[in-house]
Amino acid sequence: MKxxxxxxxxxxxxxxxxxxxxxxxxxxxxxxxxxxxxALILGCGDAFHLVPRVLNYFIDGDFTAALGLxxxxxxxxxxxxxxxxxxxxxxxxxxxKSRGLSTxxxxxxxxRFALCALxxxxxxxxxxxxxxxxxxxxxxxxxxxxxxxxxxxxRRLAPRFAPVWLYILLSFLFYIPVAVAAGILPILGxxxxxxxxCYILLIVTFLxxxxxxxxxxx
Numbered sequence: 001m002k003x004x005x006x007x008x009x010x011x012x013x014x015x016x017x018x019x020x021x022x023x024x025x026x027x028x029x030x031x032x033x034x035x036x037x038x039a040l041i042l043g044c045g046d047a048f049h050l051v052p053r054v055l056n057y058f059i060d061g062d063f064t065a066a067l068g069l070x071x072x073x074x075x076x077x078x079x080x081x082x083x084x085x086x087x088x089x090x091x092x093x094x095x096x097k098s099r100g101l102s103t104x105x106x107x108x109x110x111x112r113f114a115l116c117a118l119x120x121x122x123x124x125x126x127x128x129x130x131x132x133x134x135x136x137x138x139x140x141x142x143x144x145x146x147x148x149x150x151x152x153x154x155r156r157l158a159p160r161f162a163p164v165w166l167y168i169l170l171s172f173l174f175y176i177p178v179a180v181a182a183g184i185l186p187i188l189g190x191x192x193x194x195x196x197x198c199y200i201l202l203i204v205t206f207l208x209x210x211x212x213x214x215x216x217x218x
Contacts, residue, residue, distance in 0.1 A: 002057040005193075009050040012196055016043025019203050023210045031091030035206035038084040042199060045077025068126035072116060079112045079140060085147050085168070092161060092209075093154050104146070111139040133180050144172050160209050164202065171198035 016039050023036030049070030056063040086105050089095065115121075115136040122129060152165035174195035182188045 006054045006057055008193065008196075009054055012200060013043050013047050013050060015200065016040070016046070016203055019043075019207050023207060026210050028210075029091075031088055032210045034084055034088050034091065035210060038081055038088065039203045039206060041077050041084065042081050042203070045074050045081070048073035048077075064126045065124050068123040071126070072121070072123045075116050075136070075140075076113065079109055079143065082140075082143050082147050083109055086150070088206075089147065089150050089154070093157060105143065108139045108143040108146075112136070112143065115139065128182065128184070130180060130184065137176070137179050141172060141176065144168060148172070160205060160213055164205060167198045167202050167205075171195050174198070 020036045020038075020040030020043060023039060024033060025036075027033040027036055049067065052063050052066035052070050056067065083105060090097065115138075118132075118136075120129075121127060121132050121136060148165050148168040151161065151168065155162045155165055174191040177188050178191050178195070
């Protein structure tokens with residue numbers, strides 16, 4: 001299991017980072033650059049958690065602090081990733097800026113960052129406390145749900161982006177049990193595999209939009 005999981009994690013990180021770089025180089029407008037940036041942030045952020053996880057399989061040592069800090073970095077970069085998804089949605093569908101919606105996105109992001117910064121999370125101890133696993137994810141789930149609804153609302157306007165809302169929805173359905181109860185039931189950690197596949201599909205969608213589709217965004 002450790003070999004298969006480790007190989008998958010490494011290939012995922014390489015794909016996300018390389019795809020992000022390719023999109024940044026090939027981008028024809030601001031929105032496509034945001035797609036590349038989103039993939040790059042996703043890959044680099046996940047590396048902080050997945051690399052120590054892989055090393056922990058093969059090297060004797062105490063990786064508790066590294067794994068905990070990796071979870072913190074990933075929590076923050078995933079939040080930024082969804083903010084970028086919101087910006088991509090606006091640019092790709094040429095949606096006018098909504099002050100109320102943008103303010104809500106900002107407030108949820110600040111709230112998520114603030115909750116992640118509290119010492120009760122026990123990052124250095126790689127804590128699996130269920131209460132804080134729920135508390136710090138409340139604004140994140142609301143943020144993700146909001147972004148999911150936005151893409152769902154526009155799903156008929158562009159075939160390329162039609163399934164994006166579903167990838168987001170499924171990723172959260174796989175993520176929530178892990179975030180809340182993986183410390184009690186470690187087997188739930190296996191749900192991170194299909195969650196990661198959802199993100200791979202998101203990156204593939206962005207990559208195809210940049211490389212194959214006519215420029216349609218700002």
